[in-house]
Amino acid sequence: MKTLNEDDWLVYGSQEYNERWRRIQEVAEGFNDLAEMPSRVTDQGDALYSKVAAISRAWASVLSDGDVAQGYARLPMRHEDYHWLTTQLLETLNDKRRNLREMMLNVAAYSFLGTAADELATDLRQAGLMNADRNYLGPIGAQDNSQVLQRAFNDYTLEEAERKRREEAIARDALNEIRANAEEGKQALAEGKQALDALKQSAGEYGDLQLEKYFRGLADSQTTTANAFRGWTITLIVLGALCALLFLLAPSDWFSAATDLDRVVRMVQKGIFVAGVFGLAAYLGRQSQHHRSQAHWADSLAVQLRTFDAFLAPVVNPEVRDDLRKTFGARAFGEHPAMKGEPQTESSTFEAAASLLAKILPGSKGPS
Numbered sequence: 001m002k003t004l005n006e007d008d009w010l011v012y013g014s015q016e017y018n019e020r021w022r023r024i025q026e027v028a029e030g031f032n033d034l035a036e037m038p039s040r041v042t043d044q045g046d047a048l049y050s051k052v053a054a055i056s057r058a059w060a061s062v063l064s065d066g067d068v069a070q071g072y073a074r075l076p077m078r079h080e081d082y083h084w085l086t087t088q089l090l091e092t093l094n095d096k097r098r099n100l101r102e103m104m105l106n107v108a109a110y111s112f113l114g115t116a117a118d119e120l121a122t123d124l125r126q127a128g129l130m131n132a133d134r135n136y137l138g139p140i141g142a143q144d145n146s147q148v149l150q151r152a153f154n155d156y157t158l159e160e161a162e163r164k165r166r167e168e169a170i171a172r173d174a175l176n177e178i179r180a181n182a183e184e185g186k187q188a189l190a191e192g193k194q195a196l197d198a199l200k201q202s203a204g205e206y207g208d209l210q211l212e213k214y215f216r217g218l219a220d221s222q223t224t225t226a227n228a229f230r231g232w233t234i235t236l237i238v239l240g241a242l243c244a245l246l247f248l249l250a251p252s253d254w255f256s257a258a259t260d261l262d263r264v265v266r267m268v269q270k271g272i273f274v275a276g277v278f279g280l281a282a283y284l285g286r287q288s289q290h291h292r293s294q295a296h297w298a299d300s301l302a303v304q305l306r307t308f309d310a311f312l313a314p315v316v317n318p319e320v321r322d323d324l325r326k327t328f329g330a331r332a333f334g335e336h337p338a339m340k341g342e343p344q345t346e347s348s349t350f351e352a353a354a355s356l357l358a359k360i361l362p363g364s365k366g367p368s
Contacts, residue, residue, distance in 0.1 A: 004082055004136040009074045020087075021073035027094045028063035031056045034101055047167050048113040052100055054159035055120045058152040059093060062124070067144040071137055082136035084127055084145070096120055121160075124153050215302040222295035229288030233281050240277035247274065304328070 010017040035056035037049070062068055072085045080086045100116050103109040128149040135142035247270040304311075308328060315321050 003138045004075075004079055008076065008079060010076055012074075016076070017073050020075070021069065023087075024063055024069050024072050024090060027090055027097070028060050028069075030094060030097050031060035031063065034097055034104075035060060037101070037104055047163065048110065048117075049104070050163045050166075051117045051160065052104065052113055054156050054163065055117045055124070056097070056100075057159075058124060058156040059097075059120060061155070062127075062148055062152045063090075063093075065148045067141070068148055071135070071141060071145065075136060079136065082134060084130035084134045089123075089127070093120070093123065096123075121153075121156060124149065124156065128153060212302045212305040215298040215305065219295045219298035219302065222291045222298060226288045226291035226295060229284045229291060233285040233288055236277050236281035236284065240274050240281060243270075243277060244274045247271075 010020070035053045037053075068085065071083060072090070075083050077087070080088075096116065096119060100113065100120075103113050103116060128146065131142055131145045131149060135145060137144075247267075312321055312324060315324065
């Protein structure tokens with residue numbers, strides 16, 4: 001370890017001594033001011049500021065220590081290589097302090113605060129190593145400086161560990177909150193799905209109810225129309241029968257005298273009239289049968305709409321359920337039953353659905 005005789009030290013009160021004393025005090029005060037700067041409002045800002053404040057307090061405590069300040073102030077410039085704290089190191093520390101302050105005032109450079117603070121922590125650790133070999137004050141002075149440097153570094157390490165612990169706690173809380181929100185989101189999604197399914201079911205039930213009401217009304221309307229046509233058919237049949245009896249049983253000259261030719265003409269007219277009456281009765285009867293068939297079809301479809309959900313209950317496969325619904329929809333919204341004599345489909349769509357259901361249900365024997 002290099003040492004200097006006291007004769008080589010700067011004298012208290014000399015100009016060079018005062019300048020060096022003033023300079024180290026200015027830098028120490030600058031670090032104190034940096035440690036007291038207000039933190040940013042964001043979580044990241046608070047964490048980074050705590051890191052900067054901790055290392056700033058550490059360097060402020062070192063530079064403001066009496067032994068360290070005296071050791072720097074009494075060292076002549078020509079012998080600076082005899083001491084760990086040189087003017088170059090002091091100015092480097094001051095430049096880094098100014099850069100940190102500018103970063104704290106500049107939002108764009110805020111993310112670099114952690115790296116800059118780590119550089120100052122490295123400088124503090126290296127200063128402790130240099131002090132062991134370079135202290136012109138001798139072993140006693142080196143020991144005094146070593147205690148100051150070690151204490152400052154320990155305080156910074158403890159603060160840094162506490163800061164990291166707080167960050168980890170905040171991170172854990174944030175993670176737990178995210179997990180809780182995720183669970184709430186899953187629960188809300190499940191509840192929403194259940195509500196949607198319930199809404200779909202309600203909408204389906206409402207639609208089935210409206211369709212059932214429609215087909216019930218259609219069945220009643222067709223029944224009324226069929227009864228009206230049947231009434232007219234019966235009336236015309238009775239009227240035609242009476243007219244035929246009258247024409248057959250009454251004498252040919254009952255209403256007026258007539259020649260043989262007149263009798264023939266009147267018989268033909270009577271026959272045409274009776275045939276027309278019976279033809280109109282046949283037409284009205286056919287219409288009555290058609291409307292009655294429509295009524296039976298609508299009434300049957302209304303019953304099927306009411307029992308369709310129970311019909312689908314044993315079916316587990318969603319694809320099969322969809323196929324059955326499509327088949328039933330084709331029946332419900334397809335063509336109305338054709339009149340007698342019009343082309344018919346070979347088999348009804350609902351019979352095809354029932355056949356498909358019979359094949360997939362447990363215990364079914366299939367087509368024979």
